[in-house]
Amino acid sequence: MSQHDQRRHDDPASDPASDPASDPLSDPASPAARAAAVDDELARLYPDAGCALVHDGPFQLLVATVLSAQTTDARVNTVTPELFERYPDPAALAAARREDLEAIxxxxxxxxAKAGHLLGIGAGLLERHDGVVPDSREELVRLPGVGRKTANVVLGNAFGQPAITVDTHVGRLARRLGWTSAKDPLRVERDIAALWEPHRWTDGCHRLIEHGRALCTARSPRCQDCALAAGLCPRVGV
Known part of the structure; x- marks a missing residue:
């Protein structure tokens, strides 16, 4: 062995196992690749992840998403069958009696508050959109009770437009994964968008939500059972 080869042999930097670039967590040049790998792994774990709100079409999804504020999707699904049977379209909803809506x-x-939002949504859809749910964020957020998160749910799931929905689970996982340090939902959305290609946005958020419910809970996350712990998650703040 030549002296040059001996120096290479003795130099830890020449050993691939000691090369920081071989560790995906220590390679600052490929955060997008690691974020994609996270989504690929979650897609394997949760192949059926999707919108948990039971709905048929954009109108029902819009209403159900507005109702999901401060409660669970599962609970919303218990009241929407009666709601949509009695008020199947924007015209019927706009003509509803407030006390009847409140009872449901x-x-x-x-x-x-939610009954007021629904009455306003029904009226707004009739007055400005001929009873049709618009497929633009700008128009959706003009409706009562509709913010950016609700608009993104509708755009992504009813219209097939790439959209990132930042709920409590998505925000928490994005911070633990080191994708963002922000708590403001819009900043979190932008940080995720900088890492994921648009085709991952809608379903990727569903997968993050599923993982947040199943393992990466707010309290006592089950990191020991998590497939992401083996090289994909730095466990920031855990």
Missing amino acids: LRPLGFQR
Whole structure:
């Protein structure tokens, strides 16, 4: 062995096992690749992840998403069958009696505010959109009770437009994965968008939500059972 080869042999930097670039977590040049790998692994774990709100079409999804504020999707699904049977379209919803809406929505809490939102949504869709749910964020957020998160749910799941929905699970996992340090949902959305290609946005968020419910919980996350712990998750703040 030549002296040059001996120096290479003795130099830890020449050993691939000691090369920081071989560790995906220590390679600052490929955060997008690691974020894609996370989504690929979650797609394997949760192949059926999707919108948990039971709906048929954009109108029902819009209404159900507005109702999901401050409650669970599962609870929303218990009241929407009666709601949509009685008020199947924007015209029927706009003509509803507030007290009847409040009675249906009472199990969700905040029924007075939510009934007001639904009445306003029905009227807004009739007055500005001929009873059709718009497929633009700008128009959706003009409707009562509709913010960016709700608009993104509708755009991504009803219209097939790439959209990132930042709920409590998505925000928490994005921070633990080191994708963002922000707590503001819009900043979190932008940080995720900088890492994921658009085709991952909608379903990728569903997968993050599933993982947040199953393992990466707010308290006592089950890192020992998590497939991401083996090289993909730095466990920031855990």
